[in-house]
Amino acid sequence: MTMASETIFEAPATRQRLAIVFLSTYVVMLMAAGGGQIVDPFVHYDDYPALVLYPEGYYMKTLAEGRWLNYWWHLRGVFTPPWFNFQLYVIGWALFSAAASLSIFRTSDIRYPGLLAALLVLAPQTTLISGWFNTLIPGVWLMAAYAATTLFVSARTGSLLLLVFVPLALQTYSSYPFMLLAICMMREDQEKSLTTLVGLMALFTLSFGLGILVIYSLNFAVHEIFGVALAGWRDPEPASDLTGLIHNLSKTVASLTQLYSMTGFGKPALSAMIATAFLASLVAICRKRPIEVLFILVPAIAGLGLLCLHSAAEGIIFPFRSTYFVWLTVAISVVRAVQLREPGNGSAPFALTLMFTLTVGAMVRVHNQGLSIWQHETRLIAAQIPATAREIFIHGTHLAINGPSGPLTQSPGDFQYRVTYLTSIWAEMCTEDPESCEGVTPPFEPPVSGDPLLILQNDESVFIRLPITEIES
Structure with missing residues (x-):
């Protein structure tokens, strides 16, 4: 054949x-x-x-x-x-x-x-x-x-x-x-x-x-x-x-x-x-x-x-x-x-490898659960932005989820683009790019890490203060 x-x-x-x-x-x-x-x-x-x-x-x-x-x-x-x-x-x-x-x-x-x-x-x-x-x-x-x-x-x-x-x-x-x-x-x-x-x-x-x-x-x-x-x-x-x-x-x-x-x-x-x-x-x-x-x-x-x-x-x-x-x-x-494996070892090596796979799977699930929490929080924030808004200004960099550094994959741009996508309103990341927010004064003091999340509206502008202002190493 x-x-x-x-x-x-x-x-x-x-x-x-x-x-x-x-x-x-x-x-x-x-x-x-x-x-x-x-x-x-x-x-x-x-x-x-x-x-x-x-x-x-x-x-x-x-x-x-x-x-x-x-x-x-x-x-x-x-x-x-x-x-x-x-x-x-x-x-x-x-x-x-x-x-x-x-x-x-x-x-x-x-x-x-x-x-x-x-x-x-x-x-x-x-x-x-x-x-x-x-x-x-x-x-x-x-x-x-x-x-x-x-x-x-x-x-x-x-x-x-x-x-x-x-x-x-x-x-x-x-x-x-x-x-x-x-x-x-x-x-x-x-x-x-x-x-x-x-x-x-x-x-x-x-x-x-x-x-x-x-x-x-x-x-x-x-x-x-x-x-x-x-x-x-x-x-x-x-x-x-x-x-x-x-x-x-x-x-x-x-x-x-x-x-x-x-x-x-x-x-x-x-x-x-x-x-x-x-x-x-x-x-x-x-x-x-x-x-x-x-x-x-x-x-x-x-x-x-x-x-x-x-x-x-x-x-x-x-x-x-x-x-x-x-x-x-x-x-x-x-x-x-x-x-x-040697035939005399039975199914023990396979069972151990299966347990290892389940352990890795649990780690992946925990990671993804952290991301799902972040997704849920950002949906709630976006829902608070009124339809009459024309611009969004974000101060701070991260949400306080999964510890002070946020989820492993979280970055300032992630929040900026997420809010923009959910609201169809372009959001400026003022802490990361001050020039884009030049001449616009937020209705709160400059944020420091640990401040609570705050969302305020001033006419057609919405200001968001995030809990984290810098990544901790």
């Missing part, structure tokens, strides 16, 4: 397994999100252009980050509400995770790909980045398309598809290509040898280089700059020599420290437990399938190495949310080690 005929023969069973794992993963995501996020999902301030179809607000990211596919998504011209977009994002993410997990565990008991898919969608990185779900829809569905397609084709065809999908994925989010590489390397029917490893890395490097060339060419054609220009908010300090590189290493170290801490949702004990489980799983795999350890680690090493190089060269701290491929590596390693 040929490979093609085997693929056709197995397709119905594979589709059935995909449907089961997808539905279970989708349910996991909904449970972790909670009803508040499903009905009224949290939106970051710089995700609003994708929601309200304002491509001009995203345009400069094509030059700063080369995200042309995301920009073209902003031009779609059809408005859809946040809850609908959130479901598009969640469904795409669940499909990617389910298809990727089944590709890695093609012929094993379905509980292994089911467990892996649940771990993948509960990643702390995806939990934090979900606030940009309106913008990320094309990228998530592009990855889902690759994962689902390669599930029904040979390993060789799946590898060649990197030439198409990696350049496209690079135009949505820079870390996505490494996730595609991980799927390609760890799919169950992929030959695991040093020759294969070198060949796949060469093909990926070619695909990645092609993506860079496409982005640089588009930027040159449109912006007349052959390359990218980092945005000012990243506070770059480009290194011009070895001394500069050494100086910037402190930012690289800070990035890696944040990666370790936030992988455990900021809980030292959980970070240590995850690191220990990861190392133990690598040892367990190495005892039985040593070559697999390389296939598991190489995508993460390549992605993290590129981030560290970029951090040192440009003098920037790379965000934790860009390191999802690290979680992908950890999850694959842990579940693969459980699958390769």
Whole structure:
């Protein structure tokens, strides 16, 4: 029987397994999100252009980050509400995770790909980045398309598809290509040898280089700059020599420290437990399938190495949310080690991994509950703004939710754009941008942290005083 005929023969069973794992993963995501996020999902301030179809607000990211596919998504011209977009994002993410997990565990008991898919969608990185779900829809569905397609084709065809999908994925989010590489390397029917490893890395490097060339060419054609220009908010300090590189290493170290801490949702004990489980799983795999350890680690090493190089060269701290491929590596390693366990161990390793997954899911749920509280509070504030208002002036920066620093993802711009979206009245953030409020005197003393929330109207102007005026470190 040929490979093609085997693929056709197995397709119905594979589709059935995909449907089961997808539905279970989708349910996991909904449970972790909670009803508040499903009905009224949290939106970051710089995700609003994708929601309200304002491509001009995203345009400069094509030059700063080369995200042309995301920009073209902003031009779609059809408005859809946040809850609908959130479901598009969640469904795409669940499909990617389910298809990727089944590709890695093609012929094993379905509980292994089911467990892996649940771990993948509960990643702390995806939990934090979900606030940009309106913008990320094309990228998530592009990855889902690759994962689902390669599930029904040979390993060789799946590898060649990197030439198409990696350049496209690079135009949505820079870390996505490494996730595609991980799927390609760890799919169950992929030959695991040093020759294969070198060949796949060469093909990926070619695909990645092609993506860079496409982005640089588009930027040159449109912006007349052959390359990218980092945005000012990243506070770059480009290194011009070895001394500069050494100086910037402190930012690289800070990035890696944040990666370790936030992988455990900021809980030292959980970070240590995850690191220990990861190392133990690598040892367990190495005892039985040593070559697999390389296939598991190489995508993460390549992605993290590129981030560290970029951090040192440009003098920037790379965000934790860009390191999802690290979680992908950890999850694959842990579940693969459980699958390769000694028969005499029974179901204890699987049960422990399931408990770990439930713990991570609980952390995600707590995070999302904090966001839902914030959404509820901002709805109440917006409801107090009269329809006769023509302008809104905000003093302070944050609401006092989940402690003095607010929710983990809360920023001044989030409140500003949230109020603007809910009221259809542009809100000025006076504490952050005093010039925009110049000549307008609020009907209260300058706020200090700890002052209660206050909403006052003066003719057609509404003034909001928030409880927090600065972020506590």
